[in-house]
Amino acid sequence: MRKLLSPLLVALAACAHHGPADLAPLSLPPDSVVLPVADSAAAVHLLERFAFGARPGDIAHVEAVGIRGWLEEQLNPSRLDDAAGDSALRQYRLALRDPADLYADYAPGPPAARADSAARRHQMEGERRLAGAVMMSALARHIASRRQLLEVMTDFWTNHFNVFMAKGADRWLTADFVEHAIRPHALGRFEDLLVATATHPAMLVYLDNAQSVAPGSHPPGRPALAVMPRRGFAPMFPPLPAPPRAEAGLNENYARELMELHTLGVDGGYTQEDVIGVARILTGWGVAQPRRMGVGRYAFEFHAWAHDAGSKTVLGVEFPSGHGMDEGRKLLHLLAEHPATARHLSHQLCARFVADAPPDGCVDAAVAAWRRTGGDIRAVLVAIAASPDFWAPENRAAKFKAPLAFVASAVRALDGAPDTTARLVGALQQLGEPLFMHLTPDGYQDAAADWLNSGAILTRMNLALALASGRMPGVTVDLDRLAPVTSDYDALVRNVNAAVLGGQGSEHTLQVIRQQIGDLPNAVNARAMAVGLALGSPDFQRE
Amino acid sequence: MSHDVSRRVFVKAGALSLVSLGFDPLFLGRTAYAQRVPARGPGSKTLVCIFQRGAVDGLSMIVPYADEWYYRERRRIVVPRPGSAPDAALDLDRRFGLHPRLGALKPLFDAGQLAIVEAVGSPDPSRSHFDAQDFMETGTPGDRATRDGWLNRCLAHDREHRDTPFRGVAMGPQLPRALQGSAPALAIGDLQAFGIRAPEPARDRLTAAFEALWSGAETGIVASTAAESFEAIRQLRAANPAQYRPADGVAYPAGPLGHALLQVAQLVKADLGAEILFVDVGGWDTHVNQGNGANGELATRLDDFGQALAAFARDLGERMADVVVLTMSEFGRTIRENGDAGTDHGHATAMFVLGGPVRGGRVLGRWPGLAPEQRFEGRDLAVTTDFRDLFGEVAARHLGVAQLEVLFPGYDLSADRFPGVLA
Numbered sequence: 019m020r021k022l023l024s025p026l027l028v029a030l031a032a033c034a035h036h037g038p039a040d041l042a043p044l045s046l047p048p049d050s051v052v053l054p055v056a057d058s059a060a061a062v063h064l065l066e067r068f069a070f071g072a073r074p075g076d077i078a079h080v081e082a083v084g085i086r087g088w089l090e091e092q093l094n095p096s097r098l099d100d101a102a103g104d105s106a107l108r109q110y111r112l113a114l115r116d117p118a119d120l121y122a123d124y125a126p127g128p129p130a131a132r133a134d135s136a137a138r139r140h141q142m143e144g145e146r147r148l149a150g151a152v153m154m155s156a157l158a159r160h161i162a163s164r165r166q167l168l169e170v171m172t173d174f175w176t177n178h179f180n181v182f183m184a185k186g187a188d189r190w191l192t193a194d195f196v197e198h199a200i201r202p203h204a205l206g207r208f209e210d211l212l213v214a215t216a217t218h219p220a221m222l223v224y225l226d227n228a229q230s231v232a233p234g235s236h237p238p239g240r241p242a243l244a245v246m247p248r249r250g251f252a253p254m255f256p257p258l259p260a261p262p263r264a265e266a267g268l269n270e271n272y273a274r275e276l277m278e279l280h281t282l283g284v285d286g287g288y289t290q291e292d293v294i295g296v297a298r299i300l301t302g303w304g305v306a307q308p309r310r311m312g313v314g315r316y317a318f319e320f321h322a323w324a325h326d327a328g329s330k331t332v333l334g335v336e337f338p339s340g341h342g343m344d345e346g347r348k349l350l351h352l353l354a355e356h357p358a359t360a361r362h363l364s365h366q367l368c369a370r371f372v373a374d375a376p377p378d379g380c381v382d383a384a385v386a387a388w389r390r391t392g393g394d395i396r397a398v399l400v401a402i403a404a405s406p407d408f409w410a411p412e413n414r415a416a417k418f419k420a421p422l423a424f425v426a427s428a429v430r431a432l433d434g435a436p437d438t439t440a441r442l443v444g445a446l447q448q449l450g451e452p453l454f455m456h457l458t459p460d461g462y463q464d465a466a467a468d469w470l471n472s473g474a475i476l477t478r479m480n481l482a483l484a485l486a487s488g489r490m491p492g493v494t495v496d497l498d499r500l501a502p503v504t505s506d507y508d509a510l511v512r513n514v515n516a517a518v519l520g521g522q523g524s525e526h527t528l529q530v531i532r533q534q535i536g537d538l539p540n541a542v543n544a545r546a547m548a549v550g551l552a553l554g555s556p557d558f559q560r561e
Numbered sequence: 562m563s564h565d566v567s568r569r570v571f572v573k574a575g576a577l578s579l580v581s582l583g584f585d586p587l588f589l590g591r592t593a594y595a596q597r598v599p600a601r602g603p604g605s606k607t608l609v610c611i612f613q614r615g616a617v618d619g620l621s622m623i624v625p626y627a628d629e630w631y632y633r634e635r636r637r638i639v640v641p642r643p644g645s646a647p648d649a650a651l652d653l654d655r656r657f658g659l660h661p662r663l664g665a666l667k668p669l670f671d672a673g674q675l676a677i678v679e680a681v682g683s684p685d686p687s688r689s690h691f692d693a694q695d696f697m698e699t700g701t702p703g704d705r706a707t708r709d710g711w712l713n714r715c716l717a718h719d720r721e722h723r724d725t726p727f728r729g730v731a732m733g734p735q736l737p738r739a740l741q742g743s744a745p746a747l748a749i750g751d752l753q754a755f756g757i758r759a760p761e762p763a764r765d766r767l768t769a770a771f772e773a774l775w776s777g778a779e780t781g782i783v784a785s786t787a788a789e790s791f792e793a794i795r796q797l798r799a800a801n802p803a804q805y806r807p808a809d810g811v812a813y814p815a816g817p818l819g820h821a822l823l824q825v826a827q828l829v830k831a832d833l834g835a836e837i838l839f840v841d842v843g844g845w846d847t848h849v850n851q852g853n854g855a856n857g858e859l860a861t862r863l864d865d866f867g868q869a870l871a872a873f874a875r876d877l878g879e880r881m882a883d884v885v886v887l888t889m890s891e892f893g894r895t896i897r898e899n900g901d902a903g904t905d906h907g908h909a910t911a912m913f914v915l916g917g918p919v920r921g922g923r924v925l926g927r928w929p930g931l932a933p934e935q936r937f938e939g940r941d942l943a944v945t946t947d948f949r950d951l952f953g954e955v956a957a958r959h960l961g962v963a964q965l966e967v968l969f970p971g972y973d974l975s976a977d978r979f980p981g982v983l984a
Contacts, residue, residue: 226848229901267900271848274906278689290688290938418783448750450734457843458615460691467708470782471736471748472726472790473755479771480758526777534770547770555774556783 041205044093044396046086051404053085060085062520063414066561067371068092068403069166071427072520074500089403092167093205093396103163109438112148113155114197117190117219117316118308124148124190149183150440152193153453157443158436160426171204171395172196173422174370176454179215179280180461181224183454187307188220191316192454195220208363208393209354212280216350217318219305225272225459228305230297231324233267238323268326273297275459281353283362292333298326299337299345360388364398371402373413374465380407415522415560418466421449423561424478428485428553431518434495441492448477475559482554487546497549503541507532510541510548518552527555606883606959607829609838609873610712611818612698612737613866613890615846616690619910620896620942621859623677623924624650624658630931634897638904640854648854653677657924661854662864665871669915673922674874674881676982678951680909680926682892682944686937688906690846693891697948698739700969709742711952711968712837716744718962725834726793732821732840740839745789752802752824756794768794802827811876814868818842822873829880836960842866845890849901870915882917885959885983887952893942896931908941912951914982918959925980946980947972954979 046053054060061080065072068089080088091098107114124144156176160169176196183192199218203211215221222228273296278284302325308314320343329339335352337345353359364384368376380402387394387401402408419427425445429436436442446452450469451462463469484490486497501513511532515523531551535544552558624640625631632639640660643652650658651667657679659667669675685702687693696702700711716729729746731737740746749755757768768791775787805827813819821840828835844862851859874881893910909929915921929935929943937943949969956962957976965974 226901229849231900233900269848269899269901269903270905274688278691284687284689284692448734458690458846466782467741468735470786471746472786472793473734473748473750475775475787476756476790476794477734477750479767483757483759483767527774530770530774530777534773547767550767551770551774554771556787559783 041094041096041396043097044090046090046093046400048086051086051400053089053404054409056081056083056085056088058521059414060409062522063409064088064403065166065520066415066427067408067417068170068399070160070169070423071430071561073430074433074517077520085403089167089400092165093399095165095168095205098164100164103159103165103169106158106162106436107155109436110151110155110158110440112151113193117187117194118314120148120190121187121308121316145189147440148189150443152183153443153446154436154440155193156196156453157422157426157446160422161429161434161436167399168201168204171399172201174367175200175204175211177456177461177464178366179211179221180456180459181220181454182457184457185224187223187305187316191218191220191223194218194316203395205396205399206394208359208388208395209351211395212350212354213347215280216276216300216346217303219316219318221272222303222305222318225275226269227272227300227303230269230272230301230303231267231321232298232301232326235301235324237321268294268297268301270294270297273300277353279459279461281362282356282358283365286356286358286362288333291331295330295332295337296349298328298330299332299349301326302343303346354393357389360385360393363393364388367398368402368407370464371399372405372408373416374467377407377410377413380405415557417561418470419559419561420462420464420469421446421451421474422453422462424449424559425481427561428482428558429493429495431553431558432485432495432497432500432549434485434493436493439492442490444491445481448481449474478559479554482552482558483550486550486553497545501545501549503545505541507535507544507548510535510545514545514548514552518549519555519557523552523555523557527552527557531555605834605836606961607835607838607885608955608960609822609825609840609884609886610739611840611842611870611886611888612694612739613845613888614690614694614841614843615890616693616892616894616906617845617890617910618847618851618859618894618904619679619890620893621851622660622663622863623653623679623911624660625656625679625928625931626650626658627656628928628931630896630933634931636898637902638851638853638857638859638898646854650854654924656928660860660863662860663867665867666913666915669871669874670922674915674917674919676914676919676921677924678912678914678926678946678980678982679924680929680942680944681912681946681948681951681980682909684944684947686908688892688908690891690906695738697889697891698737700949700952701971702949704971707970710737710739712739712839713742713744713746714968715956715960715962716740716746716837717742718960718964718967725796726789727796727828727833728836730828730835730838732824732838737839737841740837745785747789747793749793749824752797752827755797796833800831800833802831802833805830807872807876808878811872813872813876814865816865816869818865818869819872822869823876826873826876829877829884847894848899848903848905851903870913874915885914885916885918885955887955888913888915889948889952895941896936897940908937909944910942912948914951914955916959918983920982920984925982947978949974950978951980951982954982958983 058077058081061077064080064085065076126141163169181188181192181195183189195218199214203214270293274293276296277286277288282288302321304319304321306317306319322342325342327339330337332349364381368380368384372380383401383405384398387397391397407413456462488495500517501510504510511528515521515528531548534551535548538544621640626642641649643650643658648661651661651664652658653670666675683693683696683702685696698710699707701707726745726747729740731740731748733748734750736746736748757764759767772791813823825838847859851857877884889912890910892908894904894907899905927945929945933939949972953965953969953974956968957965962968
């Protein structure tokens, strides 16, 4: 495998520095990588892991172009026409407005205005609408986009570099973070992604680095920095952190999570001294904010006055004093290319794509690809897809879908489309995975044990029934194209199996569905029940 | 005291020895579901665990106002000495004072129902929320290989009561690590909404259909989880816990914690056999502007926290004789305030134990002091009570768990290590 992969990896390494908007074309020549033949079971497996499940026609498409062909399409997302994803996004355009404009339009007014209850209600409504639009802008594209691998990886990295939308200015910044820090690099190079997240205001606010300054340092000139947006009244939003003041000091929060979660992993061999060293190196990495309504933008800003002027040591590497922001660039490079990072991230990717406890073989293959290419994400994904562990029978249908995967795949299976409201995100909320609302920086977990419990199973059954009977708020489905109404219930069950379960429904599941609809006189009800049971079956909870 | 423990040891040892520890085949299947036998009535013991996620600042909850270093290291976020200001600490024992916004708990302390354990925490030095929470929930600090939680192992100790799916319940959409494991446990976000939602008679029909779909199709944890769900639906419908309104004059604070504790009270009153109940409450990671005795993020959280616990105790009334509430948090926060008028990740914190069986009105645990040479790693409050000593005491003396090495494998825990929160 190693030998077969190398021509491809050399090709990738050569173009490693391109941003994803300009991702270099990538081909997977047959002699570079071994992939199995696409039978329908393999196609279903591929679509459940490298996409948010199959839409009608997807399985046939994979069978037609082959696994290699499908991966090539998905690894070159700009070649895929994505009118569907674009038009889904247009419904939630609010989310993608400039953060400063959102601040101007949605931040609470002056205290006098906030005392007025009607104004307060209006304010809360606005914040809710905005939060809904931000969540839907992600969910709707996960469902509709043809660039499914880009969507899967955007979700993966957004969760990896978790931010919490209800924290302070992240109300206005989260969608921008996903759009400009995550998505462009989701299939690019890890170091570019790391730098993009480290310098995005949403992360600087979320993990408090914007607040971290060298002890005893003072901003020059003006006594206080720009005024930050003030606290909203919506209960979901805690008060905003105050801007750094003259007496502010070091804050370790980002420094610690940068190593523990974003790069090295908790076993990555760093110490508390290293955490302090990283925090000192990153002092001054701050945020420029709108100074008042309509003036100024949110942006990364390096505050030289706040930067710790001493020399530092991290992981045994000296950072001589006096290099300002370059110290941080050097640090991020050090972390990105550290072997512990390659292993930590490879393990996480394999846990997502292969199995909750991924076998060593696929992790080693991913690590090897990572290190040969300096962290080229596409190369790592190809290595995972080509790993025998990925295709091993014991790893097929072996993962329990996280709530996002359940909701997105259910809507995709029914060829559904979110309406213009944000009500569909309510389903994610009920299942415990509201997007961008994970408070702690570890993000949502991805293992069965985290999602498999009695209450959650019942919630899935209820959502399945609602979706199948057209009662799911916020989404429209058209069952007629999928499984036409028929009084031939054997044919109905066959159609539902093909459409919802990719033809892979277990004998028991199909038997129970057939039995349960057997005495229903109304064929429309029978169809709704069959679809609902299929979506709420154990088979559909697996991927 | 130790006599009492050893008596319980003999009663429960037989059942415990059946449990193979650390090798529980979590994903091979849970304990098979036994036939229904009557649920337990009043007189059975209940433990309510409240996890303050995010590492609560114990030095603000329980203010060590007699320790001069508290006022030397904190300026913008201090709680004043008792009697010295309108928002001063409420004196507990001439050494410690309660945060003024926890005032709702003061009558419970004075009545001897509430004990406080100071300087409690993990022997593991991790300042990672996620590691430290995991360690506290698995009960094996420093060992990441443990997959099941100490509360789940607690449930597994006693097979007499495996008839009810409500023995272990987490109020929320997900089961916390502490309750994950081979013994059945439920996660319930809302008691009212638990079940298949459809108008009668479609509801019964659909419930039966899903039960058939899940019961025969799968083996292992998926099947047993589904079986628990359907059994819980049946029992909840029969018991209808929502009929239990809060006692007269009791108002739970609006918000997730108050709602969760209200439902905990309903489950206890409905006699569904709830033995271990688990509630999460977040928002304690106060890196920035945590505030002081009067105002700020922490004061708001503590107000809600104190009101919710006090409402729960009043609502349960005499039932509190069989209930112990244990609060926990993964670690404490730095002694010195940081540059943003907040605190960073520290080491030891304070925990509350509330209930009828509690020997309350006391601040327990050895106070290590805040002076620089007394600190852990030179910066944080040192741990003088291993959290397992406290949890172990509650498990042994309240729930009658005998073999504490089953709860905390590899840890040599005997009664002389107990902080003494229970008689």
